[in-house]
Amino acid sequence: MNTTDIPQALIDWFAREGRALPWREDDFPAWGTLVSEFMLQQTPVARVIPRLAEWLERWPTPADLAASPSGEAVRAWANLGYPRRALWLHRAAVQITEQHGGIVPRDVPTLLALTGVGDYTARAVAVFAYGDRHPVIDTNGRRVIARAIHAQAEPGPPRAAADLADMAALLPEDREAARAFNVAIMELGQVVCTARSPRCDVCPIRDACAWVQAGSPEYFGPTKAVQKTYAGSDRQVRGLILRELRAAHLPVTDAEIIGLWEDRIQLDRALAGLLADGLAVESQGGYVLP
Numbered sequence: 001m002n003t004t005d006i007p008q009a010l011i012d013w014f015a016r017e018g019r020a021l022p023w024r025e026d027d028f029p030a031w032g033t034l035v036s037e038f039m040l041q042q043t044p045v046a047r048v049i050p051r052l053a054e055w056l057e058r059w060p061t062p063a064d065l066a067a068s069p070s071g072e073a074v075r076a077w078a079n080l081g082y083p084r085r086a087l088w089l090h091r092a093a094v095q096i097t098e099q100h101g102g103i104v105p106r107d108v109p110t111l112l113a114l115t116g117v118g119d120y121t122a123r124a125v126a127v128f129a130y131g132d133r134h135p136v137i138d139t140n141g142r143r144v145i146a147r148a149i150h151a152q153a154e155p156g157p158p159r160a161a162a163d164l165a166d167m168a169a170l171l172p173e174d175r176e177a178a179r180a181f182n183v184a185i186m187e188l189g190q191v192v193c194t195a196r197s198p199r200c201d202v203c204p205i206r207d208a209c210a211w212v213q214a215g216s217p218e219y220f221g222p223t224k225a226v227q228k229t230y231a232g233s234d235r236q237v238r239g240l241i242l243r244e245l246r247a248a249h250l251p252v253t254d255a256e257i258i259g260l261w262e263d264r265i266q267l268d269r270a271l272a273g274l275l276a277d278g279l280a281v282e283s284q285g286g287y288v289l290p
Contacts, residue, residue, distance in 0.1 A: 001205065001207040003208055006148060006205050007172050010181060018183070029060075029129075034089075034121070038088070038121070039055075058076065062092075062093040062097050062104065066094040074242070075289055084279065095113075104125065106132070108126050120136065127179050128183065131179055133179075140185075141186045144189045145185075146211075147211035150210065153219035156221045188205075234273065237269075238274055241267075241270060252287050252288070
């Protein structure tokens, strides 16, 4: 097997081994694809699946979400983390409803104009919802390419242009094959070519992998910044405040918020951040969801 065989080998492997996930169903709507991509950012699949089902049952179209207060989107986001995504998704739903007749756009530039939609999400919607031909590359796909093509154990920090060029060089010309390859390479990185314990013995492209052929050398290149520990961070304090706001149906008072965290300076900073981000608003002597 050589490099040119990689796309078809992965497509065939995915047809046999790919996980059955809701957003991979043939009749899954474009709105569902967009919602799932928002939810899957830095959140495990197992946590997303039930929340996605609840979300689409309650708001099956962008117009349904747009008609609800943004605070309800934040409340329904629950344990998915990074709640600003809920606020952004609500704003995107409003834009889709008001500017696009309630239909999720198809082309990448128009998708990029929606709040909270970056290059990866725009391409993912265009490819997986509409079947268009674009390279789609995430952390898992970057890892597969780093190993199989560049003989590197890790992909290093993201490089948007170079990463897309690497993926484009492998992408089949046929639209359906390109769509299948996009999802297959990400799936391989998620379940086989993992960061810490790659399962090279069951990898369908092992014989073409430059890293394996080089003896699986360690990685000594540049690394991306390590995220700060969650425990004791401002993120944790923000989460505690938001949890209180989600559970309350009346304004949460300053006295109630003060009881959530011992460090008053950090607590005030977290609350100020939530107010600045629009995730909390002052109301009748207390604070509520927007």
